[in-house]
Amino acid sequence: MEPHNESAYADYVEQSWPSLVRAAVFLGARPDEAEDLAQTTLVRCYTGWDRVSSADNRDAYVYRMLLNCLRDTRRTRWWKDRQYDDQAALDRPATDHGGSDAAERVAIADAVHRALGGLTKPNRDVVVLRYFVQLSEKQTAEALGVPPGTVKSRLSRALAHLAANDHLLDIAGDAK
Structure with missing residues (x-):
């Protein structure tokens, strides 16, 4: 090189x-x-x-x-x-080596991972690339080799699934 x-x-x-x-x-x-x-x-x-x-x-x-x-x-x-x-x-069972803040962060991370684990592989890929990596819809479509419309429909289904996910509802209820 x-x-x-x-x-x-x-x-x-x-x-x-x-x-x-x-x-x-x-x-x-x-x-x-x-x-x-x-x-x-x-x-x-x-x-x-x-x-x-x-x-x-x-x-x-x-x-x-x-x-x-x-x-x-x-x-x-x-x-x-x-x-x-x-x-x-x-x-x-997990052991807590930090304070309550560390335990809360672990609980939130666990809830997010479990919620993402409940998505289908194509829907999880779209959510991760679009929201966690922050690629645009076009970039996400290019990365996955699908049309932009497919990215939008997968995101819609995935977000609806995540909105009803018990793991995320539990932490949302704790935050109120």
Whole structure:
């Protein structure tokens, strides 16, 4: 890679890392897996930096790569075995190492993750890319390879589902 491209890539990595990790978490990965996914995505960006940097919509292109990395990971036998371990961990009682603020943050994060887990995969992808990553409707459509109208209809269904979700209603009731 040429030095000016190397510098542009390094700047992009520094700027996009937190957003990629956060998006991977909201797409269903655990924090350590989210970092691995973000790293794999950025390695793929490095090897194809000419394509990435010349893309009409770089963010949509990179989030599409992140989604593909996540799908690749979930196809493996290892992931299927891991899901059972994760469910057992969720069933164990959590220990509180912080004060009530930390417990409240954990409860809210848990409620959001459970609510997002209740969505279908396509609807969760749309919600995460649109609201957590803050891509535009057009960018979200490009990242998912669907028409913008599909993004709008999936968002509508997903938001209606989330509005009626018991986990979110519980924390909304606590906040009043």
